[in-house]
Amino acid sequence: MKAHDFISAQDITTDELKSLFDLAKDMKANRNKYLRSCEGMSLAMIFEKPSLRTRVTFDVGIQQLGGNGIFLGPNDINLGKRESVFDVAKNLERMVDIIMIRTFAHAICTDMADYAKIPIINGLTDHEHPCQALADFFTMWEVKGELQGKKLTYVGDGNNVAHSLLLTGARLGVNVTVATPKGYEPDNDVVEKAKKDAGQFGATIEITNDAAAGVAGADAVYTDVWASMGQESEAAERKRIFSPYQVNSGLMAKAKSDAIFLHCLPAHRGEEVTDEVIDSEQSVVFQEAENRLHVQKALMHELLQ
Numbered sequence: 001m002k003a004h005d006f007i008s009a010q011d012i013t014t015d016e017l018k019s020l021f022d023l024a025k026d027m028k029a030n031r032n033k034y035l036r037s038c039e040g041m042s043l044a045m046i047f048e049k050p051s052l053r054t055r056v057t058f059d060v061g062i063q064q065l066g067g068n069g070i071f072l073g074p075n076d077i078n079l080g081k082r083e084s085v086f087d088v089a090k091n092l093e094r095m096v097d098i099i100m101i102r103t104f105a106h107a108i109c110t111d112m113a114d115y116a117k118i119p120i121i122n123g124l125t126d127h128e129h130p131c132q133a134l135a136d137f138f139t140m141w142e143v144k145g146e147l148q149g150k151k152l153t154y155v156g157d158g159n160n161v162a163h164s165l166l167l168t169g170a171r172l173g174v175n176v177t178v179a180t181p182k183g184y185e186p187d188n189d190v191v192e193k194a195k196k197d198a199g200q201f202g203a204t205i206e207i208t209n210d211a212a213a214g215v216a217g218a219d220a221v222y223t224d225v226w227a228s229m230g231q232e233s234e235a236a237e238r239k240r241i242f243s244p245y246q247v248n249s250g251l252m253a254k255a256k257s258d259a260i261f262l263h264c265l266p267a268h269r270g271e272e273v274t275d276e277v278i279d280s281e282q283s284v285v286f287q288e289a290e291n292r293l294h295v296q297k298a299l300m301h302e303l304l305q
């Protein structure tokens with residue numbers, strides 16, 4: 001990879017995405033081949049928000065490459081309060097080889113990348129979740145084959161996950177539709193960037209407030225929680241506003257009959273998705289969660305070269 005860090009889905013080109021998917025596929029099929037590829041390397045994992053998948057897949061991932069992970073939770077370094085982002089970066093760059101950070105403001109992640117000499121990976125900010133989008137499109141590629149011209153519809157909040165899906169999908173030639181309630185659309189600058197890339201790679205980007213129309217003809221239907229981490233106080237209001245955007249069997253029926261269902265997880269069953277959909281044959285959410293491991297191993301391998 002040309003980029004030194006992976007902060008945004010835009011840090012990876014189309015060719016690099018395709019090579020990364022090939023590598024992840026090989027890593028998934030031949031785990032033993034890569035047991036020493038990052039031997040002796042250390043990964044610091046900074047978490048200012050809770051996590052199951054990101055924590056486990058990064059920790060297990062670096063171990064499967066011959067390295068080791070160090071978990072730094074919110075109470076360990078108390079980023080920006082006990083110690084500045086700059087000082088944390090200048091310390092860690094002398095101690096570890098790579099940093100993954102999950103935080104609130106996206107600027108904390110970009111600042112860390114500006115200050116530290118070692119690669120920084122975005123493990124989720126309020127603005128993007130680029131590792132998630134890698135696993136999502138890798139999963140879609142595994143199940144559906146060639147991605148060019150396929151349609152993915154994201155239904156729900158125009159949040160961090162939606163942003164990374166738009167930016168990654170555009171570069172892979174996937175037609176991405178995002179259906180949200182009014183006022184909850186993805187950020188305009190992200191949509192503009194995605195449209196520019198989509199134009200170059202023969203894809204389309206559509207933003208709509210009509211979930212049923214948005215899902216029509218989709219090869220993949222995606223949703224995420226209505227209130228993200230940090231938005232807990234808005235949960236009740238959002239539940240009311242977002243309820244017409246629930247992914248239930250009625251909405252799934254508008255997509256192609258062989259459409260898959262994706263969700264980054266954790267899911268709030270009965271809210272953004274019904275049990276009937278998430279537990280259906282069409283749902284590939286646990287394969288998608290497992291694939292976080294494989295794509296992130298490939299990513300760390302590339303950034304540590």
Ligand code: CP
Nearest residue numbers: 051052053054264265
């Ligand atoms: N999808 C995802 O990032 O899960 P966690 O919040 O559990 O890491």
Ligand code: NVA
Nearest residue numbers: 159224228229264265
């Ligand atoms: N949008 C969700 C994703 C969790 C993986 C959040 O930010 O909480």
